[in-house]
Amino acid sequence: MRSFRDTLNWLPKRRKRFARTGFAESTLAELAWQRTRSAASRWGGWGVLAGVLYGLVAFAPAGWLARSVASATDSRLLLTEARGTVWNGSAVLVLTGGPGSRDASALPGRFAWDLGLRGAGLELKLRQACCLNGEVAVRIRPGFGRMQIELVPPGTAQAGGAVAQWPAAWLAGLGTPWNTLQLGGVLKLATPGFTLESAQGRWHMSGQADLLLLGASSRLSTLDTLGSYRLSLVGAASPSAATQINLSTLDGGLQLNGAGQWTAGKVRFRGDARAAPGSEAALNNLLNIIGRRQGALSLISIG
Known part of the structure; x- marks a missing residue:
């Protein structure tokens, strides 16, 4: 049989083992919680970034489109006084002689557009009271190494x-x-x-x-x-x-x-x-x- 002294010696060891086990479990739980919090923070950060990017795309100012048109035409066609967004806006159409030219001529009234998705491409709807007979659609279908632009009267x-x-x-x-x-x-x-x-x-x-x-x-x-x-x-x-x-x-x-x-x-x-x-x-x-x-x-x- 185990003596009384042996019993006394055995009890502290058991208490230490129990103490170590409880501490380990507590530590693992804390690490798991920290990992969960870190993952939640990352997902939250991605969510904020996605929201910002969506806002930039959805509410991109019409001025961005105006700068793109000027760059593509070497400043010979300008969208001046641009209002709205890239997706829905209006401007005054102006022809110029290019950078440094003093010549410029504007069309009367405002030129308006709506840009939206259509299938695998985009559809641009154009309106101008002075110069377009109703709403003219331009369908843009990008592809790998190719681009298709269709004018639909x-x-x-x-x-x-x-x-x-x-x-x-x-x-x-x-x-x-x-x-x-x-x-x-x-x-x-x-x-x-x-x-x-x-x-x-x-x-x-x-x-x-x-x-x-x-x-x-x-x-x-x-x-x-x-x-x-x-x-x-x-x-x-x-x-x-x-x-x-x-x-x-x-x-x-x-x-x-x-x-x-x-x-x-x-x-x-x-x-x-x-x-x-x-x-x-x-x-x-x-x-x-x-x-x-x-x-x-x-x-x-x-x-």
């Missing part, structure tokens, strides 16, 4: 009617030679819809678009009206085929004609300008500016 223009119109005088904001020509008349964009697609840095167009200059005039001519003209872009079904460019005269004393191609991001165009019989004297100065004179012709060459 309002329902009233599905048959190829006018989608937009601008005063020709707006072009004077671009500087030379438009500020010298001081064009009058109306520019119209007519299309049933078209698509621009970029692959490996090369743009391709499918569909058709017509840019018309109606009732054109210029301070360089004594004629009240120079005429009306159509510039047509006709896309091809194959990405490797060129977009055809055709310039024709609808009416008027100044006769413009030409043809060319847009392929691999480059434009090649050859055309000429001439005066209709009886308009030679009134158009002589203008013909000297339009292109290189060759007798009665003024030759136009791009690319």
